[in-house]
Amino acid sequence: MIVRISGEGQFKLPDADAERLNELDNRAVAAVEQGDETGFRELWSQMLEIVASDGNAVSDEELVESDVILPPRDISFHEAKDEFSGDGLIPD
């Protein structure tokens, strides 16, 4: 699967990561709903960590669409309230 971190580009990840990301995404939505910023930050950094450890940067020559677009790394908690709502970034 192709994941984009907004502002940083696209990464190719094993499809198996989709489930892990989705789970973190759902928990992040719950954290945001509860106004738990510390919890959200922890989950968000775990999501970024998956991309960092498993992802390979998509080359600049490739024109492909992303399956998942993650918001900018330095997303504020306020912005997160818009992003991590409902189904979250990854629809179930």
Add this chain to the structure above:
Amino acid sequence: MPGLAGRMSTVVKAKISRMLDRAEDPGETLDYGYQKQVELLQNVKKGIADVVTSKKRLQMQSQKLEQQVVKLDTQARQALSQGREDLARTALERKTLAQTELQSLDQQVKELEQQQEQLTANEQRLRQKIEQFRTKKEVIKAQYSAAEAQVRISEAANGVGEEMADLGLAMQRAEDKTENMRARASAVEELEKAGAFDDITALGSGQDDLDRQLSELTSGVQVDDELAKMKAELGPGGGESPALEQGEEKA
């Protein structure tokens, strides 16, 4: 749907696919799409230039303030050695305020530097993708009769569209940030104009009100501590030190 960035790119994608669907001549649409991409690239350059301008302005302010801090510190010492604790206190209050502003300016310069680096990297990536799109579009135009062509156009266009939308978002965020910093720079300029960082040799009549405001702005404790430290450094009987730099004794 993917998040904020996703929603933005969806809008762009939708526009591009609509364009492609309606197009009688896909070749023309591809050229138009390419032209739009190149235009965006120009905007990105302007955006980066804006960030650089704001950064330079803050850096200049920061250098000015640094000089004032050194000057005010020297003057505080000189005033104290002449037994003018009141003047020394005024100078230290101004120095404290200048230092506080300086810290915040330096932090913002750092942030702008990061913004600039990120935007530049993004711009280079988009430039590559657009170049790739240009090559691809010529291939697609030449082989348009092939059954796959339509699919390939969408793929390529959507790929670039997503990249463009993402860069648009990065630019928007950079712009918001620079906007905040411009406001900050103006606020520092206002303080400067009001004479808040003037050295104490420039003190004339009518400064009483400003000084009152300054002592409210700056932390009294910090000024007291520094004053005490300076006194200790100078030791007793510092009355033989040279006269206040450029200044006259206030009657």
